[in-house]
Amino acid sequence: MKSISLYALFPTDRLKKLRNLRLPGQRLTTCAVGPLAALFGPTRPLPLASDRKTLGRALVEFQFMLETLLPLGPVLPAAFVCQFADTDALDAFLIAHAEKLQQALAEFGSRRQHQIAIRYDGSGAAPGADWPHAFETILREACVDVLMLPREDETVLFNAAVLIEGDGTERLDAALEKIDAFDTAALRIKCAGPLPACAFASVRAEPLAVERVNDACERLAVAREASLPDIKAAFRALMKVVHPDVRTSSDVARGAETAAREARDLLLRVREAELALDKAGRRFPAPPPALRFLRADSSGQAA
Known part of the structure; x- marks a missing residue:
């Protein structure tokens, strides 16, 4: 199946207006997951970064579409590139991160x-x-x-x-x-x-490779299905070994501490997302795509 791109999120009470939306040259589709309504469409081939003219035209078209969405009410924009393998991956993303997405929509949607x-x-x-x-x-x-x-x-x-x-x-x-x-x-x-608040809080989905999650489990010595308390306990136990106050080589210790924190943060995010899917009675074969809020002056903030 052809990949899809998320364009924006709205409260579900805007769903009827979204379904009546027509934009020249755009094949738009909507879906509702809980209190969130999503606007998405088929992914278009991205121009090469070296092709500045075509890339600039694509950015202008994307900006025009976002301007068109403003009269519909609160809107949380997606990043210029926010792709999913299919609608199942989009559904998993919306369910897994529903609470954080709702909070962002409430904070930035009307700004x-x-x-x-x-x-x-x-x-x-x-x-x-x-x-x-x-x-x-x-x-x-x-x-x-x-x-x-x-x-x-x-x-x-x-x-x-x-x-x-x-x-x-x-x-x-x-x-x-x-x-x-x-x-x-x-x-x-x-x-x-x-x-919309594009430069301040654009939604981006980042696929998580199974290998990356498995590596994090190995670093903390926890099972793939480890609970949130188990992950936190494993991290605390590891810190007693790799913390710079314990290790004689501070440079090695700092590297090990950073890697351990990154593994903990990744596993906590993945487990929280999977628990949200379990609560909704949904299963997704791979780790759900990670959520990141992009800001134009930085690479973004993981959520």
Whole structure:
């Protein structure tokens, strides 16, 4: 079966609106798992990273689709690439991580993202060295979060994604007016948006290889079906052996401690996901895909 891509998550009370959604060139499908409604479709071949023109066009199409979803209400966007082998894998992912996904939808679903780019056209006095910091301070007072982005060229003084509450547009406008007052003639402010909170909490699924889970079990010396208390107890026992305060070689100890913590965290996440599937009366032959919330300034946070 052809793989599928997740685009966004919604509360299930938006399911009827989702089923009536039509986008040019998109074959969209919906499903509901508990309180979550998912919008997904067939995975399209991704352009090579070197093919910037095609990749840019694909990103623009993805952004347009997310903009189209805004009138439907609270939305938690998926990352640009969020693929599953089939609908069974998607169902397992949604069931296994339902609680964390609901929390993220409640926190970010009604918030909106804008991108603020501020250029200096050179017509006035040279901008102060502290202006970018002042711009950031003003925006942080008006927004829920500010995420600094790379500047495209030397004419760009400031480039950031900002996150506002659903009713925060007036506060954002007032903040931009304060910034514009620094030099109304020479500053060029571009505010693009709104979008869902793509840069702040995009959903990403990461397949977990059976070998990786087995290696973690071996490191902690626990069985594959070990319970949560068993995994924690095995980790504590291992720490008594590999902790830097015990080992004579601190470098080796630090490496062993890091590996043990990573194994514990992985097994706890996998076991919690499997318990959620068991509770729902569902079985999945492989470890359920891991959940990661991506943020544009980092690789993301495992959940």
